[in-house]
Amino acid sequence: MSILVLGTVALDSVKTPFGLRKDILGGSAVHFAMGARIFTRVNLVAIVGKDFPEKHIRFLHKKGIILTSLAKEHGHTFRWEGEYRGNLDCALTLNTELGVLSAFRPSIQRSQRDIGYIFLANVDPDIQRRLLENMRLPKLIGLDSMNYWIKHKRRSLLRLLKRVDIFVANEEEAKSLTGEHSLINAAKGLHCRGARMVLIKKGEHGVLLYADNFIFSVPAYPTARVIDPTGAGDTFAGGFMGYLAMKGKVNQANIKKAAAYGTVAASFNIEGFGVERSARLGRRDLEQRLKKLRSFTSF
Amino acid sequence: MSILVLGTVALDSVKTPFGLRKDILGGSAVHFAMGARIFTRVNLVAIVGKDFPEKHIRFLHKKGIILTSLAKEHGHTFRWEGEYRGNLDCALTLNTELGVLSAFRPSIQRSQRDIGYIFLANVDPDIQRRLLENMRLPKLIGLDSMNYWIKHKRRSLLRLLKRVDIFVANEEEAKSLTGEHSLINAAKGLHCRGARMVLIKKGEHGVLLYADNFIFSVPAYPTARVIDPTGAGDTFAGGFMGYLAMKGKVNQANIKKAAAYGTVAASFNIEGFGVERSARLGRRDLEQRLKKLRSFTSF
Numbered sequence: 001m002s003i004l005v006l007g008t009v010a011l012d013s014v015k016t017p018f019g020l021r022k023d024i025l026g027g028s029a030v031h032f033a034m035g036a037r038i039f040t041r042v043n044l045v046a047i048v049g050k051d052f053p054e055k056h057i058r059f060l061h062k063k064g065i066i067l068t069s070l071a072k073e074h075g076h077t078f079r080w081e082g083e084y085r086g087n088l089d090c091a092l093t094l095n096t097e098l099g100v101l102s103a104f105r106p107s108i109q110r111s112q113r114d115i116g117y118i119f120l121a122n123v124d125p126d127i128q129r130r131l132l133e134n135m136r137l138p139k140l141i142g143l144d145s146m147n148y149w150i151k152h153k154r155r156s157l158l159r160l161l162k163r164v165d166i167f168v169a170n171e172e173e174a175k176s177l178t179g180e181h182s183l184i185n186a187a188k189g190l191h192c193r194g195a196r197m198v199l200i201k202k203g204e205h206g207v208l209l210y211a212d213n214f215i216f217s218v219p220a221y222p223t224a225r226v227i228d229p230t231g232a233g234d235t236f237a238g239g240f241m242g243y244l245a246m247k248g249k250v251n252q253a254n255i256k257k258a259a260a261y262g263t264v265a266a267s268f269n270i271e272g273f274g275v276e277r278s279a280r281l282g283r284r285d286l287e288q289r290l291k292k293l294r295s296f297t298s299f
Numbered sequence: 300m301s302i303l304v305l306g307t308v309a310l311d312s313v314k315t316p317f318g319l320r321k322d323i324l325g326g327s328a329v330h331f332a333m334g335a336r337i338f339t340r341v342n343l344v345a346i347v348g349k350d351f352p353e354k355h356i357r358f359l360h361k362k363g364i365i366l367t368s369l370a371k372e373h374g375h376t377f378r379w380e381g382e383y384r385g386n387l388d389c390a391l392t393l394n395t396e397l398g399v400l401s402a403f404r405p406s407i408q409r410s411q412r413d414i415g416y417i418f419l420a421n422v423d424p425d426i427q428r429r430l431l432e433n434m435r436l437p438k439l440i441g442l443d444s445m446n447y448w449i450k451h452k453r454r455s456l457l458r459l460l461k462r463v464d465i466f467v468a469n470e471e472e473a474k475s476l477t478g479e480h481s482l483i484n485a486a487k488g489l490h491c492r493g494a495r496m497v498l499i500k501k502g503e504h505g506v507l508l509y510a511d512n513f514i515f516s517v518p519a520y521p522t523a524r525v526i527d528p529t530g531a532g533d534t535f536a537g538g539f540m541g542y543l544a545m546k547g548k549v550n551q552a553n554i555k556k557a558a559a560y561g562t563v564a565a566s567f568n569i570e571g572f573g574v575e576r577s578a579r580l581g582r583r584d585l586e587q588r589l590k591k592l593r594s595f596t597s598f
């Protein structure tokens with residue numbers, strides 16, 4: 001089954017100890033699509049400005065991403081500028097220019113309203129809710145957010161949480177949204193607030209999944225070539241949701257395997273700037289690392 | 300096969316959000332013994348002062364710990380006073396009184412010199428080396444240390460590292476000893492410095508094991524009842540080394556399983572103050588959690 005992702009398409013400027021890139025293709029929806037496209041058709045819902053390079057459109061099209069709901073409006077494309085230092089575990093945002101994103105009202109094709117697998121990547125929770133209201137047959141809804149919305153639109157976000165199946169958060173977000181100190185209690189807290197399934201991203205420590213009747217933990221794939229972690233969480237979510245959409249059945253075994261596929265997809269993402277590495281990814285690359293990941297964790 | 304542990308026997312005063320305990324039984328060798336005793340006979344090498352309560356000796360004896368090399372000298376027993384706040388992930392040391400530990404020269408029985416499984420828990424690296432020189436048939440040597448020795452006896456510690464099979468460190472220690480920022484690179488760095496196997500303890504994120512020809516990762520067992528984490532790392536090491544000593548064969552499958560047993564042993568330790576919970580632990584408790592841990596991690 002195909003998948004629909006709402007999020008950002010951005011021009012990122014990134015500095016890491018390994019180099020500097022200016023105005024490269026980025027954004028939550030793009031990184032998500034890189035992870036999900038390996039398993040299923042991805043419908044992208046986002047907005048760009050008139051300055052958005054045609055080559056990026058061609059690139060996304062070539063990668064099989066469906067762009068009929070990618071709006072192009074007067075104004076500038078959303079831009080993010082960030083830097084990673086030390087162990088590259090957290091980004092320092094240097095500048096953000098919202099541009100056309102500030103007036104984004106997602107609009108989708110009639111045929112897209114029946115898509116069952118939906119991922120609401122990080123944008124304003126009111127925009128996420130508005131998109132959701134257009135969907136007629138949601139089968140699995142995933143939601144991501146960020147500290148900015150937890151702080152400024154807490155109520156909107158908590159309301160939305162009750163309507164989704166999967167909430168994806170990093171450690172800090174999970175703890176700040178619940179006020180809990182331990183990871184497992186933060187995961188429980190989000191579950192109590194309505195998310196049927198909680199996925200906590202722990203960077204180099206991997207992912208913790210907390211669901212109705214089970215817990216699952218998978219470590220990060222141990223790659224030593226960390227070049228640029230931007231988009232790792234979205235690539236993970238893409239691999240995770242993409243695998244579930246391909247299987248068409250959300251059971252415990254598929255959820256665990258989806259988290260493992262998301263993990264290995266993310267491990268490729270961080271090995272290059274932007275989508276450099278994740279764009280060249282094939283199913284066989286994932287399978288090889290999945291096999292190794294299994295041997296890293298089984299006893 | 301039996302095991303020999305060199306370390307501290309202490310009187311701990313601990314404050315956590317769940318209460319306060321004064322002068323309870325603690326120390327690296329004691330916590331190690333609580334994890335290892337489930338699998339094998341533990342020979343404890345340590346020192347206490349004349350003030351050390353007889354009831355603790357009786358308790359250790361009752362738990363099957365061999366105390367023939369527990370020296371009792373004039374002076375005070377080593378005391379540690381600490382506090383845990385927030386998510387209890389790191390101890391704030393309020394006070395340390397070395398007492399008899401400052402003049403500790405370990406001496407062991409002639410028959411103990413042939414013990415093959417040896418764990419050098421956290422004490423001065425020169426004391427650790429001195430003990431090692433007495434051992435005639437080492438089969439597997441584990442080593443733990445702490446930031447204090449990394450800072451003040453770096454050279455002694457690095458020299459010792461070349462002579463051990465397993466180096467156990469927490470994240471911060473591994474990174475500060477190697478100057479590396481990422482976990483996997485820190486583990487590699489310690490491996491290059493001579494430790495055949497590196498075990499990095501990551502608290503609520505579990506353990507990463509880096510060895511000659513394989514990597515293994517196991518998450519912490521997700522318990523929500525964290526009362527007092529003191530000794531969790533030593534209990535882990537005890538379960539790990541104890542299982543290997545019992546099996547008598549150090550291969551990849553046994554190492555992985557040993558790390559899993561260590562993990563579940565540590566999960567009991569943190570559910571009570573001091574050895575309150577870990578002292579009541581039986582093999583069956585470990586098996587139950589091991590089974591669950593396997594389902595948390597397999598895909």
